[in-house]
Amino acid sequence: MNTQAKKNFSLKAALLFVVVLLLNIFVHGAIFMLFRDSTLNPLLTALFAVIWGVAGVYLLYLSFSWAVEQFPEQISRRMLPYVFIGPAVLLLGWLLVLPALRTLYLSFFNASSDKFVGLGNYLAIFSDRLLATALRNNLLWVFVGTLACVALGLLIAILADRSSYERIAKSIIFMPMAISFVAAGVIWKFVYYYQPGTEQIGLLNAIVIALGGEPQAWVTMLQPWNNFFLIIILIWMQTGFAMVIFSAAIKGVPDDILEAARVDGAGEIRIFFRIIIPYISTTLLTVTTTIIVFTLKIFDVVMVMTGGQYDTEVVATQFYRQFFMYRNFGYGSTLAIVLLIAVLPVIYFNLRQIRKQGGF
Amino acid sequence: MAGKKKKKGKKWLVNLILGIICFIWLIPTVGLLISSFRPAADILQTGWWKVFPHQEWKTTDTIKLSRDVDLRQPIEVNGKTYSDDQLKAGVKSGDERLIWENRRNREISVQKPGWVASTRLTLDNYKNVISGKEYTLKGPDGSETKEKGTGLSQAFWNTLTIAIPATVIPILIASFAAYAFAWLRFPGRKTLFAVIIAMLVVPLQVALIPVLKDYTALGLNGSYLGIWLAHSAFGLPLVTYFMYNFISQLPKDLFESAFIDGASHFTIFSRLILPLSVPALASIGIFQFLWVWNDYLVSLIFIGNQPEVQVMSMKIADLVGSRGNDWHLLTSAAFISMLMPLAIFFLLQKYFVRGLMGGSVKG
Numbered sequence: 277m278n279t280q281a282k283k284n285f286s287l288k289a290a291l292l293f294v295v296v297l298l299l300n301i302f303v304h305g306a307i308f309m310l311f312r313d314s315t316l317n318p319l320l321t322a323l324f325a326v327i328w329g330v331a332g333v334y335l336l337y338l339s340f341s342w343a344v345e346q347f348p349e350q351i352s353r354r355m356l357p358y359v360f361i362g363p364a365v366l367l368l369g370w371l372l373v374l375p376a377l378r379t380l381y382l383s384f385f386n387a388s389s390d391k392f393v394g395l396g397n398y399l400a401i402f403s404d405r406l407l408a409t410a411l412r413n414n415l416l417w418v419f420v421g422t423l424a425c426v427a428l429g430l431l432i433a434i435l436a437d438r439s440s441y442e443r444i445a446k447s448i449i450f451m452p453m454a455i456s457f458v459a460a461g462v463i464w465k466f467v468y469y470y471q472p473g474t475e476q477i478g479l480l481n482a483i484v485i486a487l488g489g490e491p492q493a494w495v496t497m498l499q500p501w502n503n504f505f506l507i508i509i510l511i512w513m514q515t516g517f518a519m520v521i522f523s524a525a526i527k528g529v530p531d532d533i534l535e536a537a538r539v540d541g542a543g544e545i546r547i548f549f550r551i552i553i554p555y556i557s558t559t560l561l562t563v564t565t566t567i568i569v570f571t572l573k574i575f576d577v578v579m580v581m582t583g584g585q586y587d588t589e590v591v592a593t594q595f596y597r598q599f600f601m602y603r604n605f606g607y608g609s610t611l612a613i614v615l616l617i618a619v620l621p622v623i624y625f626n627l628r629q630i631r632k633q634g635g636f
Numbered sequence: 637m638a639g640k641k642k643k644k645g646k647k648w649l650v651n652l653i654l655g656i657i658c659f660i661w662l663i664p665t666v667g668l669l670i671s672s673f674r675p676a677a678d679i680l681q682t683g684w685w686k687v688f689p690h691q692e693w694k695t696t697d698t699i700k701l702s703r704d705v706d707l708r709q710p711i712e713v714n715g716k717t718y719s720d721d722q723l724k725a726g727v728k729s730g731d732e733r734l735i736w737e738n739r740r741n742r743e744i745s746v747q748k749p750g751w752v753a754s755t756r757l758t759l760d761n762y763k764n765v766i767s768g769k770e771y772t773l774k775g776p777d778g779s780e781t782k783e784k785g786t787g788l789s790q791a792f793w794n795t796l797t798i799a800i801p802a803t804v805i806p807i808l809i810a811s812f813a814a815y816a817f818a819w820l821r822f823p824g825r826k827t828l829f830a831v832i833i834a835m836l837v838v839p840l841q842v843a844l845i846p847v848l849k850d851y852t853a854l855g856l857n858g859s860y861l862g863i864w865l866a867h868s869a870f871g872l873p874l875v876t877y878f879m880y881n882f883i884s885q886l887p888k889d890l891f892e893s894a895f896i897d898g899a900s901h902f903t904i905f906s907r908l909i910l911p912l913s914v915p916a917l918a919s920i921g922i923f924q925f926l927w928v929w930n931d932y933l934v935s936l937i938f939i940g941n942q943p944e945v946q947v948m949s950m951k952i953a954d955l956v957g958s959r960g961n962d963w964h965l966l967t968s969a970a971f972i973s974m975l976m977p978l979a980i981f982f983l984l985q986k987y988f989v990r991g992l993m994g995g996s997v998k999g
């Protein structure tokens with residue numbers, strides 16, 4: 277093929293590409309509009325959405341791949357990867373990466389985002405009583421919640437490994453992981469329920485009375501201890517996660533090492549601390565960071581249980597309050613950025629880990 | 637194996653401790669489930685554990701005193717005398733107990749201990765919560781119209797409408813991207829992948845304010861499309877990472893032989909990679925589906941208070957706020973919202989656990 281023909285070929289392909297691009301924009305734009313303004317029966321909408329989601333996305337890739345293949349081999353080989361990652365990058369860029377930067381920008385401005393205040397919002401977080409309470413509680417959640425989840429998860433994993441009912445026990449502990457925090461909130465609100473009088477229908481108060489104590493309004497009174505009663509819900513839900521992963525790791529400890537230790541006369545507790553713990557240390561670290569990240573963003577439980585009242589506010593609920601109720605975009609953004617700063621070490625850790633594994 | 641035998645001596649202890657822990661873990665959910673079937677009045681009067689047989693004082697007889705008995709003096713009943721306070725609290729005589737049944741009418745109950753169980757169970761709570769109660773509204777002209785409050789069934793379908801596309805779309809998009817990251821070489825690959833990894837743990841909150849602004853400008857707020865896109869974007873990093881881990885582990889010869897046959901990347905991906913990835917797709921699909929199903933924050937922000945698109949978690953959170961003491965509604969509503977996750981959990985536990993272990997760090 278001479279250069280002239282090659283050029284013509286490229287030109288034709290470029291034209292085709294533009295046509296495909298326009299066609300896609302037009303078709304998907306039209307469907308987009310249709311969905312936005314549709315008043316169809318929700319079930320039908322869902323059905324169409326699934327069809328669009330599957331067929332539309334598939335056709336999107338198909339058409340672009342085809343268009344790119346019309347280019348000469350060298351060019352198409354370079355373009356194709358971007359067709360494959362394009363939609364993912366665009367979606368992430370629009371709805372996650374750019375917003376994060378915009379939030380950072382907004383955090384330097386006042387409530388209505390029209391006056392630059394520098395680090396004013398960040399200073400306010402540590403002086404405003406409500407915000408400081410949120411920060412304190414969040415730390416409580418992270419420390420107590422994570423510690424309890426990891427410790428209990430490890431204990432149960434070890435016990436389950438040695439018991440005759442491993443499968444069923446693990447299912448029971450793991451089950452709360454599947455349900456929503458809102459439903460879990462209802463479950464535990466009922467456990468903590470307090471009503472005046474001697475007949476208590478909340479399990480906790482009934483137990484307290486049976487033991488000769490006084491019934492309490494656990495979640496509203498007793499500040500700041502009420503936070504612990506909320507944290508118990510997190511422990512109830514997340515311990516299963518820790519347990520499942522620890523359980524798999526423990527099974528990976530080679531039998532002959534354990535055997536050798538036992539022959540040397542090491543007790544079970546010594547084996548646990550000297551062999552099992554060091555052996556699963558990487559898993560321990562991963563699970564711990566995962567639960568920390570999860571706990572930092574805790575929102576649903578607090579929202580359902582107290583709405584952030586009675587000094588149970590955490591950063592995420594305070595964010596919601598500032599953003600939606602007080603319309604204070606400055607504080608709202610700043611709180612979001614505080615959360616982001618808190619996870620930065622984890623991001624760094626993850627990136628290093630991936631680089632080590634996959635040669636990135 | 638010798639070690640396993642040696643441990644047997646303590647096995648009952650291990651089983652016992654584990655049993656107690658499991659019992660504690662299970663009991664809150666059991667309480668919810670039982671309560672959801674009890675009549676509204678029963679729930680508020682007695683604890684749910686009273687549905688199990690337990691010992692309680694049962695009235696076997698009533699004694700009616702004459703009207704002229706002075707309650708301030710010791711009261712004589714069956715030849716013994718008791719004070720008014722004693723009768724108020726209940727007083728034992730032999731294996732019987734005497735207690736005021738109606739002080740003003742001078743009636744005393746004679747009770748004996750017996751086994752009882754308050755086993756009145758009903759499906760009414762579920763009916764009420766699913767269909768919504770009827771309200772009578774008065775128009776300005778005095779005419780009355782009956783209107784049904786949106787029940788949970790509407791919210792159930794809304795949740796499904798949101799959850800299915802919000803699972804399918806990101807998984808497709810992420811799988812294509814994962815394939816490119818794993819098997820194609822292009823400038824910017826490392827940087828873009830690093831960005832995706834970084835986004836894994838980024839808290840959603842950092843995106844919400846600007847995205848809501850964009851949505852308001854585009855008219856996407858409170859629409860299905862908006863929430864699908866939001867969930868897709870927020871789920872993408874994890875799904876991409878998960879699928880990358882799977883697809884990059886596939887044997888290299890697979891691709892080479894297909895390439896020699898002249899297949900394009902698109903063909904390889906859709907004919908070869910996708911079918912091979914079904915287990916991985918199922919795992920991460922379940923994970924994403926449950927995440928969307930259980931989500932509260934994203935719906936709260938992007939759906940707001942539009943009742944026709946509200947999802948179940950919002951509906952239940954609203955119920956908690958407005959009808960906090962109506963336990964018959966709360967318990968049944970919460971249980972309905974748990975049905976789907978529990979069904980998935982018990983039927984597809986294998987995939988669920990795999991999805992969870994593959995990528996548990998979600999923003």
